[in-house]
Amino acid sequence: MSNVIAIANQKGGVGKTTTAVNLGASLAVAERKTLLVDMDPQSNASSGLGIRLDSGDKHIYHALVGECGIREIVRKSELDFLDVVPAGRDLAGAEAELYMMNAHDRVRVLKKILEQVRQSYKYIFIDCPPSLGLLTLNALVASDSVLVPVQCEYLSLEGLSSLVSTVEKVKESLNPSLFFEGILLTMVDLRTNLAREVEYEVRSNSRIPVYNTTVPRNVRLSEAPSHGKPIVLYDVTSTGSRSYLQLAKEFLAQKGEA
Amino acid sequence: MSNVIAIANQKGGVGKTTTAVNLGASLAVAERKTLLVDMDPQSNASSGLGIRLDSGDKHIYHALVGECGIREIVRKSELDFLDVVPAGRDLAGAEAELYMMNAHDRVRVLKKILEQVRQSYKYIFIDCPPSLGLLTLNALVASDSVLVPVQCEYLSLEGLSSLVSTVEKVKESLNPSLFFEGILLTMVDLRTNLAREVEYEVRSNSRIPVYNTTVPRNVRLSEAPSHGKPIVLYDVTSTGSRSYLQLAKEFLAQKGEA
Numbered sequence: 001m002s003n004v005i006a007i008a009n010q011k012g013g014v015g016k017t018t019t020a021v022n023l024g025a026s027l028a029v030a031e032r033k034t035l036l037v038d039m040d041p042q043s044n045a046s047s048g049l050g051i052r053l054d055s056g057d058k059h060i061y062h063a064l065v066g067e068c069g070i071r072e073i074v075r076k077s078e079l080d081f082l083d084v085v086p087a088g089r090d091l092a093g094a095e096a097e098l099y100m101m102n103a104h105d106r107v108r109v110l111k112k113i114l115e116q117v118r119q120s121y122k123y124i125f126i127d128c129p130p131s132l133g134l135l136t137l138n139a140l141v142a143s144d145s146v147l148v149p150v151q152c153e154y155l156s157l158e159g160l161s162s163l164v165s166t167v168e169k170v171k172e173s174l175n176p177s178l179f180f181e182g183i184l185l186t187m188v189d190l191r192t193n194l195a196r197e198v199e200y201e202v203r204s205n206s207r208i209p210v211y212n213t214t215v216p217r218n219v220r221l222s223e224a225p226s227h228g229k230p231i232v233l234y235d236v237t238s239t240g241s242r243s244y245l246q247l248a249k250e251f252l253a254q255k256g257e258a
Numbered sequence: 259m260s261n262v263i264a265i266a267n268q269k270g271g272v273g274k275t276t277t278a279v280n281l282g283a284s285l286a287v288a289e290r291k292t293l294l295v296d297m298d299p300q301s302n303a304s305s306g307l308g309i310r311l312d313s314g315d316k317h318i319y320h321a322l323v324g325e326c327g328i329r330e331i332v333r334k335s336e337l338d339f340l341d342v343v344p345a346g347r348d349l350a351g352a353e354a355e356l357y358m359m360n361a362h363d364r365v366r367v368l369k370k371i372l373e374q375v376r377q378s379y380k381y382i383f384i385d386c387p388p389s390l391g392l393l394t395l396n397a398l399v400a401s402d403s404v405l406v407p408v409q410c411e412y413l414s415l416e417g418l419s420s421l422v423s424t425v426e427k428v429k430e431s432l433n434p435s436l437f438f439e440g441i442l443l444t445m446v447d448l449r450t451n452l453a454r455e456v457e458y459e460v461r462s463n464s465r466i467p468v469y470n471t472t473v474p475r476n477v478r479l480s481e482a483p484s485h486g487k488p489i490v491l492y493d494v495t496s497t498g499s500r501s502y503l504q505l506a507k508e509f510l511a512q513k514g515e516a
């Protein structure tokens with residue numbers, strides 16, 4: 001039985017890609033078969049795992065517009081139990097193409113594509129772009145649940161209510177079984193009052209479960225993508241790596257799998 | 259003679275809104291008549307200047323879809339020389355509506371709207387969302403130049419080439435006089451090698467001018483939005499405030515206006 005999880009937050013720069021890559025990699029280290037689907041035209045998740053596309057290479061865009069099947073574009077990562085469906089720049093053109101489809105079909109394209117590979121993976125993570133447009137909507141319709149990274153900053157907190165109301169709308173009309181996996185507090189710098197206040201605010205007011213694990217600000221996490229490696233391969237001793245391994249443990253315990 | 263400047267970068271969380279709000283406010287303190295147009299459905303620039311919309315209030319979305327004129331929605335800020343055109347959440351629906359227009363018109367809507375107010379302001383800044391979709395395209399077509407905040411991180415550097423190629427395409431086909439105002443390095447933490455390496459990389463390789471002024475990481479900048487105030491009103495003594503006042507000076511000097 002596989003789980004499809006969208007990693008979404010329309011606020012930019014909150015740690016969606018860092019979480020998709022490093023939670024995926026940590027679950028692979030725990031030998032759970034995991035697939036990471038990059039749905040962001042910036043393709044940071046792809047490059048963060050060392051995948052460089054050549055100009056003719058097919059990627060998620062081509063599967064979305066029906067030019068290839070998903071099995072053709074799945075790639076291996078450096079970790080045995082982690083595969084990747086990469087994105088390329090022309091994914092930015094996908095939204096205009098999806099708008100040409102009818103309203104019913106245009107939000108179910110990714111869901112249909114993932115049905116072809118779901119059974120081969122225990123966990124499938126979808127890295128979403130920083131918006132609530134058609135690419136993110138496709139991810140929410142294709143997913144069983146949503147994991148929401150939240151930076152310990154005021155502006156990140158402010159956007160949470162729009163994300164919650166979007167997920168609730170998707171749940172009502174398009175994907176009734178969609179639920180919130182949890183909120184992950186990222187880039188936590190406990191030296192500042194702001195981070196403590198935001199953490200307190202999220203934990204006491206949130207209707208969504210909040211992971212006990214938090215990810216501290218750790219420069220090794222922002223160095224790792226330039227080496228095309230997840231943190232567990234770049235610097236397993238770092239606080240960043242320990243946090244994501246800890247998150248993987250908490251995630252598996254919640255799934256009754258620890 | 260007014261200048262319209264888009265503040266754009268599809269990478270999320272790099273300091274677009276923080277720069278739009280605080281460069282705008284610093285120019286207002288220098289008594290240049292300035293307008294800030296919020297084109298991001300997250301409406302962080304609006305709330306960062308203390309503007310809270312009620313459910314019936316009109317905003318930029320309504321001007322884009324032709325339901326009101328822009329003069330009706332211009333609001334005063336706490337600074338005499340700074341006005342704001344706010345955004346609300348339903349701006350997220352604008353892209354779907356713009357796609358229903360023909361390809362020629364759908365990218366020129368904001369340009370036509372701003373022509374009605376251009377002569378009343380010396381500088382008009384447009385805060386863009388973290389994407390290269392229709393809202394950002396409208397901003398690039400409506401603008402004379404583009405100011406690009408870049409966070410001193412690897413992933414932020416990686417996205418720069420897609421932004422440059424998008425701006426060049428807009429310049430070729432839609433807005434021939436568009437030019438790069440400059441790159442602003444933000445959230446610079448000189449304690450880390452990464453920030454120094456990224457700064458060196460940007461200054462030595464960039465075909466776009468890079469401001470001498472950089473903005474250090476400063477928690478007061480991220481506290482200010484929760485008080486609805488630009489940094490110059492929240493804490494004028496902070497390094498964040500001094501940096502944006504310094505940027506305003508450099509910006510004006512480049513315009514021959516110091």
Ligand SMILES: Nc1ncnc2c1ncn2[C@@H]1O[C@H](COP(=O)(O)OP(=O)(O)OP(=O)(O)O)[C@@H](O)[C@H]1O
Pocket residue numbers: 011012013014015016017018019040044128129130186187188215216217218219221222223225240268269270271388411412413414
């Ligand atoms: N815990 C952390 N400590 C330090 N840096 C971090 C941490 N998490 C992420 N980063 C860095 O912060 C930046 C933003 O993170 P990331 O790109 O993962 O966010 P995102 O939400 O995916 O952004 P976008 O909205 O553009 O997709 C990146 O440069 C990343 O390397």
Ligand SMILES: Nc1ncnc2c1ncn2[C@@H]1O[C@H](COP(=O)(O)OP(=O)(O)OP(=O)(O)O)[C@@H](O)[C@H]1O
Pocket residue numbers: 010011012013130153154155156269270271272273274275276277298300302386387388444445446473474475476477479480481483498
């Ligand atoms: N120099 C700085 N020092 C510390 N925090 C900063 C600085 N500049 C911005 N921030 C904070 O970092 C976060 C990201 O900044 P901001 O929201 O301005 O980026 P953005 O590019 O507009 O994001 P988005 O892509 O979501 O529109 C915010 O919480 C902001 O308060």
Ligand SMILES: [Mg+2]
Pocket residue numbers: 016017018040044128129
């Ligand atoms: Mg990302």
Ligand SMILES: [Mg+2]
Pocket residue numbers: 274275276298302386387
């Ligand atoms: Mg912003």
